[in-house]
Every structure is written in C-alpha cells, then in structure tokens.
Amino acid sequence: MLEKRSNDFVATGQKIACITLDLEQDYGRVDTYNTFDRINELCEIVKAHDIKLTAFIVGKILDQRHGVVDALSGVGTEFELHSYSHDLVTPNDFSDEVQKSKKAYIDYFGVPPLGYRSPQCRVSPQHFEVLARQGFVFDSSVVPSWRPGVYSNMSAPSLPYYTNGLIEIPFSVIPAIHLPLTMSYIKVFGKMYRFLLTAFGFPRVLIFNFHLHDIFSTASLNQLPFAYQIFHRRNAKNALEMLKRFFILLKHKGYEFLHMKRLVEMI
C-alpha cells in the first residue's frame, strides 16, 4: 500500500474545498423523497455562491427520479455513486451494489463513474479492491474519526492517499479534535462549531459533506426513531442559513471550490 499524506499536489498557499452532497432517500433510511421537492432552493444557492458541487448519488435515483438529476446537472454538478439502494436495514452485497449502481450510472450518463462513497462510510480494504476492479479511480468514504458502532478510523490519514489500487479522499475533520466537517455536526454544535474551527484551524484541502435532509426538514422526519428525531431537529430551522454562512466563510478564508474529479486530476 502506497500512501501519500502530504500537501504536495496543492500549490503553496492554495486552499481547496470540495463540497459534497450525498443524494439519497429522506434521512438515508425512510422510503420517501420529500426533500427532492426543495432541490431548486439548493440549486439557487449553488449558483449564487459559485459552488462546484459533487453529488454522490444512490443508483436507483438515476433509474427512477430524473427530475432531481436534471436540476442538479443544470448547475454544473459532478455526479459519482453512493451504492444502488442505500439500504441501511438489510445491507446488500457490496459488489452487487457497486455493479448495479455502475450500470444505472452508465445507462443515464453514457460514461462510467470515477468515484464512490459507501453508505454510512462503511469501507474495508476488500471494498477498495472491488472498486478498483470495477474501474473506479477514487473513493471518498473514510472519516478519520470515531463514531460508535459505525466507524473507527482515528489513525487514518487526513489527506488523500493511495490504497488498494485507488485514491481515497477522506472526509475532512477539524485537526486535533477529529470533528468531521459535515453539515450534521455544524447543526449539532451551532455557533460552537465555528469557534472550534477557528481555534484548531482549517485543513488546506477541505472535503465537506451534507445531505438534503440536513438543510430541508420534511414530514419524513416523523418516521424516524425518536433519538434520531432529536438529533435532526437541532438547528433545523436555521440549517439553510448556516450552510450559506459556511460557504461565505470558506470564500472569505480564500478557498477555491473544486469538483472532486478535478482534485483527483491534481493528485
């Protein structure tokens, strides 16, 4: 395994932000798509802030819900894959999910995908090998942090690295405290999040992630287990404003927004 943990591919002083959206059913587990009704609001923000959005899309959406794909395509979104079914209750065979989602991608776009992100960021070296064999160039599933019962990657590199035949582009975390740079954590921590980011510093290559259900609250929320509802209701009314303020903060800090495939070319 060859690892590369340096900033070598980034010019001195350059700061890069990849804004990623995991595009899936509501809350990743409810069999509804109410958040898709608000897609134009997101497209307006992407346009207004000149974001180069990368969407990791669930394959069955490519087969069944073309409206949301067309709307995001209209604002220059890059699409990569996020499994075929995103079934968190009875997870399917990884290889099968990869193959089915790749077929849906090629049927829709006419070209093969470059990147993959696993639901709930669950990946292993065997998964990387499957992706490499299927012709994927990069994966972006590793969170160099710890989430009880989901992942434990505290010692994983925080910068892109080569592993098992492909490039892994990990989620960014706030240095030293390993708090993931995701919209869900911004909502949970509120103003404290900005303080922590300022105190511990911004990574020069910043991979940020959000979901539609992080910014648009819908009736589907009531179908979640109660503990999840409490988590998702925190700062739900302010979420869209918080996301916009985060984009403004990144621009103010000198970040250049790039699609992930452009970052991969640089690496």
Ligand SMILES: [Zn+2]
């Ligand atoms: Zn997901």
